Amino acid sequence: TRRFENKVVLVTGAAGGIGRAVALRFAAEGARVAVNDLDAGAVQAVVDEIKAAGGQALAAPADVSSAPQVDAMFSATEQTLGHVDVLYNNAGLIDTTRHFLDGDEAWWTRIVAVNLGSVFLCSHRAARIMARRRRGVIISTSSGGATRAHRGNVAYDATKGGIEAMTRAMALDLAPYGIRVNGVVPGFINTYGLTQEQLREREQTVPLGRYGVADDMTGAALFLASDDAAYITGQFLAVDGGVLVQ
Numbered sequence: 627t628r629r630f631e632n633k634v635v636l637v638t639g640a641a642g643g644i645g646r647a648v649a650l651r652f653a654a655e656g657a658r659v660a661v662n663d664l665d666a667g668a669v670q671a672v673v674d675e676i677k678a679a680g681g682q683a684l685a686a687p688a689d690v691s692s693a694p695q696v697d698a699m700f701s702a703t704e705q706t707l708g709h710v711d712v713l714y715n716n717a718g719l720i721d722t723t724r725h726f727l728d729g730d731e732a733w734w735t736r737i738v739a740v741n742l743g744s745v746f747l748c749s750h751r752a753a754r755i756m757a758r759r760r761r762g763v764i765i766s767t768s769s770g771g772a773t774r775a776h777r778g779n780v781a782y783d784a785t786k787g788g789i790e791a792m793t794r795a796m797a798l799d800l801a802p803y804g805i806r807v808n809g810v811v812p813g814f815i816n817t818y819g820l821t822q823e824q825l826r827e828r829e830q831t832v833p834l835g836r837y838g839v840a841d842d843m844t845g846a847a848l849f850l851a852s853d854d855a856a857y858i859t860g861q862f863l864a865v866d867g868g869v870l871v872q
């Protein structure tokens with residue numbers, strides 16, 4: 627089916643594991659997709675992949691922690707693809723672990739700017755476009771760390787907890803404008819080059835008995851973006867094989 631025909635979807639961090647899978651899936655469902663990430667070459671590779679499969683996409687490289695770059699990204703997207711219907715906030719720094727005593731201000735500031743600041747900047751820009759049209763969907767990416775501590779992840783977990791609180795608060799402010807604001811909680815999704823041995827060891831902690839792959843995230847993304855979720859706002863959907871309910 628092509629549920630997103632005539633929709634414009636902007637995916638941040640879309641050259642990465644989960645973002646790329648989500649961008650490809652939205653495109654396969656008919657959306658015109660703005661593909662964002664830091665590196666222009668990596669972004670273009672995903673755009674080429676979408677086009678090779680018969681989809682429509684725009685390369686929208688930007689550092690989403692920079693307000694001027696986010697503004698330029700939205701302007702280019704609007705001019706080339708049209709008004710944004712769905713914003714999928716996925717960009718994030720994942721390799722950030724440091725014991726709290728070894729953390730410094732630069733570590734904290736960068737993680738907060740990229741993981742949390744970007745959600746503010748992109749959501750704010752998208753919401754102003756969506757509010758005028760009285761419709762739109764914003765989806766952001768949390769982590770199990772938002773509700774459960776992980777060693778060495780004070781900064782990362784703070785940003786993900788912040789994303790969950792922001793999502794609920796944005797859902798309230800934006801509900802009168804027909805904008806739904808939700809999020810996903812990826813579990814252990816294999817995007818970061820673990821060895822077979824590490825994968826086998828870690829997947830023993832997953833109730834469904836396997837680690838996740840990036841494609842496991844796409845169903846939740848499409849559901850929350852679709853009219854099937856028309857009465858859902860302010861919620862997070864965990865896609866984690868049951869880890870968080872243990």
Ligand code: NAD
Pocket residue numbers: 638639640641642643644645662663664665688689690691716717718719720740767768769770811812813814815816817818
């Ligand atoms: P990934 O590193 O493959 O993808 C993240 C992407 O974000 C990268 O391509 C990176 O270049 C991009 N990015 C980083 N900083 C950016 C910036 N300033 N501007 C634009 N793009 C930027 O990792 P992933 O596993 O695909 O993670 C995607 C999201 O899922 C992240 O928000 C992460 O915190 C979250 N998450 C992942 C897991 C998991 O198990 N993989 C678990 C919980 C949460």
